[in-house]
Amino acid sequence: MTYSNFYKKDIRTPSTYFENKEASGEAMEKLKSKLDDLLSTLYALKEKGRGTPAAKKIVDDEIDKAEIQRYKKVSKENALKVVEAFINGTPVDAADAICEALDYKAFCRAEPYMVCAGEEIEEQVFGN
Numbered sequence: 001m002t003y004s005n006f007y008k009k010d011i012r013t014p015s016t017y018f019e020n021k022e023a024s025g026e027a028m029e030k031l032k033s034k035l036d037d038l039l040s041t042l043y044a045l046k047e048k049g050r051g052t053p054a055a056k057k058i059v060d061d062e063i064d065k066a067e068i069q070r071y072k073k074v075s076k077e078n079a080l081k082v083v084e085a086f087i088n089g090t091p092v093d094a095a096d097a098i099c100e101a102l103d104y105k106a107f108c109r110a111e112p113y114m115v116c117a118g119e120e121i122e123e124q125v126f127g128n
Helices: 003-009 021-048 053-088 091-126
Strands: none
Touching: 021 053, 053 091
16 A cells, blocks of 8 residues: 555545535534424324333433433533634624523533423412
């Protein structure tokens, strides 16, 4: 194997591990649409209510997996926005990007508790 052939196949070459901005943006949008479609389909399947307890459990597990994937995707997008703001933006842009990323994370982590509190309030006010 010659040096030039080895270099072309070497995984450490920049073409292997650097991302193209346009390609990554398109891939993220495609992934977002696929995840949204998957979640809407899973929620529709859950609303049907028919099926065995095992089928319901499978649907619930798949919804959890899809929501985790969406959370990771949006978190990565927010992180990229923060880095981009630090590199090319002003300090105000960087602060705004950080606030947006932290707001999203805080919302995602607080949402389950807010849902539980809402259900408790609804039960206390309206009963069964």
